[in-house]
Amino acid sequence: MTTINEIAKLAGVSRSTVSRVLNHDKNVSDRTRTKVQAVIDEQGYQPNPVARSLTSGRTRVLGLVIPMVVSSLFRDPFFSLLAQGISTVCTLNNYTLMLWLMEPNYEKRTSDNILNNRLIDGIIVASSKIGDPLIEGLITRKVPLVQIGRNDCPDVSSVDADNIHGSVMAVRHLVSIGKNQLATITGQMELYSGRDRLTGFKHGLQENNLPICDERIAFGNFTEESGYTQTKLLLSKTAFDGLYIASDMMAFGAIRAIYEAGLRIPEDIAIVSFDDIPPAERHQPPLTTIRQPIRRMGSIAAQTLIDQLETDDTATPRRIILQTELKIRETTIRSEFSNHYSQMPVRSTP
Amino acid sequence: MTTINEIAKLAGVSRSTVSRVLNHDKNVSDRTRTKVQAVIDEQGYQPNPVARSLTSGRTRVLGLVIPMVVSSLFRDPFFSLLAQGISTVCTLNNYTLMLWLMEPNYEKRTSDNILNNRLIDGIIVASSKIGDPLIEGLITRKVPLVQIGRNDCPDVSSVDADNIHGSVMAVRHLVSIGKNQLATITGQMELYSGRDRLTGFKHGLQENNLPICDERIAFGNFTEESGYTQTKLLLSKTAFDGLYIASDMMAFGAIRAIYEAGLRIPEDIAIVSFDDIPPAERHQPPLTTIRQPIRRMGSIAAQTLIDQLETDDTATPRRIILQTELKIRETTIRSEFSNHYSQMPVRSTP
DNA sequence: TTTCCTTTTGAAACCGGTTTTAATGCTTCA
DNA sequence: TGAAGCATTAAAACCGGTTTCAAAAGGAAA
Incomplete structure (x- = not known):
């Protein structure tokens, strides 16, 4: 894999200069910039994100935790839609998404993994239980956090339906x-x-x-x-x-x-x-x-978290409540053309 | 956040020694080991995984790609179950999971993100289309890969149902x-x-x-x-x-x-x-x-990938085919006590 | 042409670890 | 007592970037 040093050598400049070009630093002459950029393009060079993270302290990775309080919960499209909303926003903002499904059997273990994981810049926790130790842990460690679903703690950002x-x-x-x-x-x-x-x-x-x-x-x-x-x-x-x-x-x-x-x-x-x-x-x-706008709750949560990270303002919590809407269908009002099961054959005698 | 240097200082040793203790290197005297370990425990020190990855070249992160050929596909429990299987194995092996949902609108973009992402040690791709350029890209870049679902290329590991x-x-x-x-x-x-x-x-x-x-x-x-x-x-x-x-x-x-x-x-x-x-x-x-044992397909895929990574043998592909089972229920044989809808009220006249 | 200021660039330090190399201390044995 | 050999430790180099700092180059004014 090509490194910044090789690019520097090929372009005949120092690696500091290559780094400047990569980060669109203005202190580079146009001539040098084009020269270096040409080499970068030619080599298809991509800076190593791990090395980058080491100095920047940022990984551009968001975590998503889905506690499967009942393991069947995830079969519920709720979480699929949520994940979709979050994933899309991540892609658009050049973030990646780290997923943890908290199975009840491994709850403690997963929780520890998450807390000790330092790869993520921030985390979204979906429908955690009230008083969940994971949340406490995240707060103590000051991991930027957005919860899906309301919570008592006024210091934590959250997105919820009304x-x-x-x-x-x-x-x-x-x-x-x-x-x-x-x-x-x-x-x-x-x-x-x-x-x-x-x-x-x-x-x-x-x-x-x-x-x-x-x-x-x-x-x-x-x-x-x-x-x-x-x-x-x-x-x-x-x-x-x-x-x-x-x-x-x-x-x-x-x-x-x-x-x-x-x-x-x-x-x-x-x-x-x-x-x-x-x-x-x-x-x-x-x-x-x-x-409730599930997918939107996901995308808003992700966008909120990203905004907080990029503006470096993870201290002031944002609490967003989305309006719900009554959808009237046939479990309350039979429509004129309704035909629940009326065309379904009733079983003849066994 | 505490670093290895601070631990070294507190323990009165060089950071090389701390590193040796962390990695269970045998060239450390028992006295030193206990002394250092005490400081580590006391401080609750966890080595920075990013720094670690930079030298080791390993991140202990697996990728999971789920192409949402039709966006509604993910509503299908198939993927939830698959993700569950994979997630569990990751947790048990101290790996984390990076998720990409490939929305059709952002297919190219997501695909590029995945290919340029160097954070993952290996990747699992679920039901990719035949001839998917993502797969080609992963193969060219030699990213360790396990596909869920069969593929033509005999060089790629895969897990599939029969x-x-x-x-x-x-x-x-x-x-x-x-x-x-x-x-x-x-x-x-x-x-x-x-x-x-x-x-x-x-x-x-x-x-x-x-x-x-x-x-x-x-x-x-x-x-x-x-x-x-x-x-x-x-x-x-x-x-x-x-x-x-x-x-x-x-x-x-x-x-x-x-x-x-x-x-x-x-x-x-x-x-x-x-x-x-x-x-x-x-x-x-x-x-x-x-x-088809969906969850098991997920866990086997993850386990296969992890095995390949840990044995450093990503060259020899493993192709696993799981047996299927006929479940006889009432869409072919009406059971004696069956009562499809027979108790459901047929609509009276409108 | 010289001086001073501004751009532009390179060298070096740093991020937090691992690994190689060299040095130290301790035994053991002649 | 001194040399050899081994276990243990520290120092230094490295991973691949970013950032600070200082030096070099360029341009304008005198």
Whole structure:
């Protein structure tokens, strides 16, 4: 691999000069610059980023941590979309992305790896648990950090969707279509997104003078599976005509459970969920859901982090909250042309 | 951040000695070793990996490239599972993972970034297109490489599922349940996995003395969407009682199309797909599919690459082909207790 | 032509490690 | 007691860049 010394020799200058040309330093005469640049181009020379990093202290590498609290979480398109948003911004800014998937089995180990890794300029942590030691560690070590999802610590930058307001909108919508016995299935209570969506649900009930009944609150963990089982649980112990469920994935499970119970959607139970991942629209029936701009959250987080790094201002935290949007589809309002399953053959006798 | 010099000073030795202790060099007296180690532990000193890399030429970073030929591809759990497998092996071996998602819009740009990036010791490329210039570039630059998915070049290591044999099994199964008018929807022909599954399908037909009819071959691209549209296309132009479709995601689309056409599964059309991603089993109806061990492909690829790097033997390519398995579910054989949709309410009149 | 100032360039120091080479100290043995 | 041999350690060179500092070159003014 060619080094700066060889380029210097070929161009007949010192390596300081080559370095200046590489870094667009103005203290180089035009004649020298063109001469050196010609050699660089001819040799297809690229400076060694490791050597560069050693002096500059910068690597142009960002870290992305995705805790797989439940390993199946990553199957959820949420993280794919997030990664896409982040990756694109990195590419456009000539950064590269280092990925850590935190499997529960190796949580401690991965966490240590991340903390001891000095290759990254900054890090994005997606939906970490409340009080996650990794976050504490990153803060102590002053690693520039942007969290996806809100956090308590006001010193940390974060990008989040307005979970509370989104949830209020969900309740309003259910009320507006005449539902008044509302139940909810929450996400994980270890995540702010899980808590906030429950808080918003309660706000919504209060706002509409509806009672908050504990037996109409079931606790899920964002997985399809938990959506299914918690819906069954709710159905078994209480009556309700509207369900606010904290993620689309869980809604898929809920719909299964509701159909298996022989109930109609939305006539018997209307459902509003949260996320609006791509399959939400394709699903039968298509989900009414609170859309959060997942991919955009990723790109904004990356852009924020890069801005902080490039302006050398990692001290002042930036906290960004993105608005959500109610997407009305057929789990709350049956469209005129809707035909959930109506063309699907019902099984003849076994 | 503490450096080796400070440790040396504190321990009252030269930095060479500290370096020896760090690298478990035997030429250090026990007395000195304990003394130095004590200081290291006390200070919580970790050597700077960038500086280390500069001399060692190793970074302990692996690259992972996921071309998003269709941007929606990454929504497919295939890549999530693959990434999981790779990530776990990296963590266990103290490697870190650098991720590139190749968006079609920035393909050239990303490709250049990857090629000019000298931070990685080796790279794993997942389902690259046939003749992908990135691969050529990596080979020319002698970057240690493992491909997920087969390739023509015998010099490159690869990990692949046995697409051809798996497809033959699919046909055998369809024939075994009495189907003899078989159609197929292929994956992308730019991918070996797409081609091989078609090849296997044809082998299967020949083996069973069934004709190969061009109008029963439709060309998809692995997306749910293409599964839907290509199934409609097939239904419109030919009759068939068995469908071999090259991915689970496409099968989801195909099922939609078949139900919309008012046909029964598996009575009118039986379906075998490929992959066995997690939703395949949960789907209604659950998919009969050829299982490929996706996560394991990822971990084997990573382990192979790491082995090659650590044994300094990146010259001899290793080509690994993993066996597939037929998972029989309800898109080919209705179970006794099956109840596809039978409990789901059919829409009353609008 | 000389002087002074501004550009431009090269030499040297540095980033934080590893590795080679040379020096030191300690044993061992004649 | 002195020389040889070995284990241990320090000094120095190196990895491939950037940056500081000083020197050289060039140009303008006197």
